[in-house]
Amino acid sequence: KNQVEQSPQSLIILEGKNCTLQCNYTVSPFSNLRWYKQDTGRGPVSLTIMTFSENTKSNGRYTATLDADTKQSSLHITASQLSDSASYICVVSHISGGYNKLIFGAGTRLAVHP
């Protein structure tokens, strides 16, 4: 069964600290993996998209890694800010019926405290 599991479910950190969010998936065949940020009450916004051949991709203070062999990805946030408080969603793109189907993880709720 195609699944995306994220951990931890929730996380509280102090402003300025770093953190790492995990994503494990069993989706096959794999097309790409995306990390989205969803602020409360708003739609998800893409942070990174990684294909099979990419190991690391950065977007400002966000760095995503991908190990396609172990089917694991992580999102590292450096020098956290209060505005980083949001849900972070790992999404794996899966070719099904000739088109890209997105399989969503349940997300990690991050709270950054001053």
Place this chain on the structure above:
Amino acid sequence: NAGVMQNPRHLVRRRGQEARLRCSPMKGHSHVYWYRQLPEEGLKFMVYLQKENIIDESGMPKERFSAEFPKEGPSILRIQQVVRGDSAAYFCASSSQTEDTEAFFGQGTRLTVV
């Protein structure tokens, strides 16, 4: 270029009424996806449409739910005879192609059934 527009942002319906949710994709996008997000849960795929075609409706409940994306105008997600369990946030995303392209999300419609 406006983003994905969903309306209304908030919708209150009494049990048994009909709910119509609208999604205007980004300019140039011909692929639309609908997702449902229950409180404290992740996004769940409902349906994928191209202009005048339903490509994948495997996530749609068998009854009361329908979706369309006409040649002209927005995509419509229609829920007939709403029940309290339909209360959720409904997100629409659009993209221009099916593979390795960004899917942009709207801000969602929050449906409350009273």
